[in-house]
Amino acid sequence: MPTGVAIRDVRDQLFDAADRILLRDGPSGLTSRAVTAEAGVAKGVLHRHFADFDAFLADFVLDRVDRMDAQAAALLGSAGRGTVPDNLTDALTALFGSVAVAIVALVTFRDELRARLRDTWPAGVPVLTEAVTMIAAYLTAERDLGRLAPDAPVDALAPTLIGTAHLLFADRRGAQPEREAVHQAVTTVVGAALRQP
Structure with missing residues (x-):
């Protein structure tokens, strides 16, 4: 240029x-x-x-985390509609079908980037911890609506769903998992907590 x-x-x-x-x-x-x-x-x-390449990468990661706000709002807005497994399957597929999996690998790959992110993100991997928060908020809303059991362990279910989805989508070079595979994993994780309307 x-x-x-x-x-x-x-x-x-x-x-x-x-x-x-x-x-x-x-x-x-x-x-x-x-x-x-x-x-x-x-x-x-x-x-x-940017001051240097790691400063660029830190801003890049945080920008991509900020972009998850729209996904979080859409998922929360789906509470009470459709089915819980369908809503979670769609949200996890959208999340992990994006650059999110690659960002997790990037943060893991670069020590200096992790160190810089600790200044503003003290624990966890930014994309994954934000995703857990998004899923937990949705599950809490569904529990409040009575579509999950009153004692549904949201704080355990949310990270389990994120970890499970991450493993399904982690092979960057392979084909993405079929929707049915994601749906089956979601149903396995949340099945015991589901309540029929």
Whole structure:
């Protein structure tokens, strides 16, 4: 890109490029040079907007966590409608069908990134802990509506669902699991807590 040409929404452009690289090449392929090449910008653009590459990655991860707010709101809005297993299956498929699995691998792969994230995210892996919070809020709403048992262990069910889904979707190069496989896993986890209307 020629010097002096203004780039609109450079952060989004760089973050979207990072998404594509992560999904295509995994964490080892995510370099500052790869990001700028994928975004179609000059090599120095990233370093003009971020202190260094790990600062870019930390902002990228936190931005992707913030984008989960819409998913969380949609899932919570589905409480009381459809079936609990169907709602959870759709939410987990959307979550793990996105860049979320690759971000987990990225955070695990880069020590400096984990250290930087600890400044603003003291425990857990950001995408996964946010996902647990999202699922727990939904399960609590369903319990309050009587579609789950009053003693349903939401604090145990939510991380179990996230861990189970993560294992189903973790093979980045393989085909995504069939919806039925996700649905069966969800039903196995929450089945004992479900109440018939």
